[in-house]
Amino acid sequence: MIRSLFLFLVALSPIYSSIGLQADIIDDLSSYFRSGNSKEISKNFAPTIELIIIDEEDVYSKAQGEQILKDFFSKHQPTKTSIFHRINNSQNYRFGVISLNTSKETFRVSITMKKFNNAFLITELRIEPAKD
Structure with missing residues (x-):
């Protein structure tokens, strides 16, 4: 009985660890x-x-994307972020919305990711002024 329970828990561990990593x-x-x-x-x-x-x-x-983002941060010094929304229940897709407060204004950051070779990579990054 204990062996069966142990094997069951070991079998579930990859599921729980991947869920944790996906949210991270x-x-x-x-x-x-x-x-x-x-x-x-x-x-x-x-x-x-x-x-x-x-x-x-x-x-x-x-x-090029890194340089453009670096330029954005030089003009808009970040002060705070909060996760507004996330979709992480698909094996091949992730989406998140982050509220980014800067020294000048607040932005809405939308991040679209797709899975490439076991890693989620950003395919689209949208930074737009937050709507009140």
């Missing part, structure tokens, strides 16, 4: 946005990323 990526990204860490954020970029920042939109390489 939005948490991690929120902390990177809070610190204005474009380098850590860009580590999660897909090879090409669609960036929509305020009114500018285009598809960029990972390196």
Whole structure:
């Protein structure tokens, strides 16, 4: 009986650990946005990323995306973040919305991620002024 229970728990452990890891990526990204860490954020970029920042939109390489995000943080110093919404119940897709307070204004950050080789990578990043 104890052996059966042990085997059952061992069989469930990958499910619980993957659920925990899946939720963590939005948490991690929120902390990177809070610190204005474009380098850590860009580590999660897909090879090409669609960036929509305020009114500018285009598809960029990972390196270009990091530079554009760095420029955004130099103009808008982050002060606080909070996770507004997250979707993490799909095996191949993640989505999160983060409220980003900066020294000048508040932004709504929408992050779309798709699974590539067992890792979720950001395919679209949208930063727009928060609506009151």
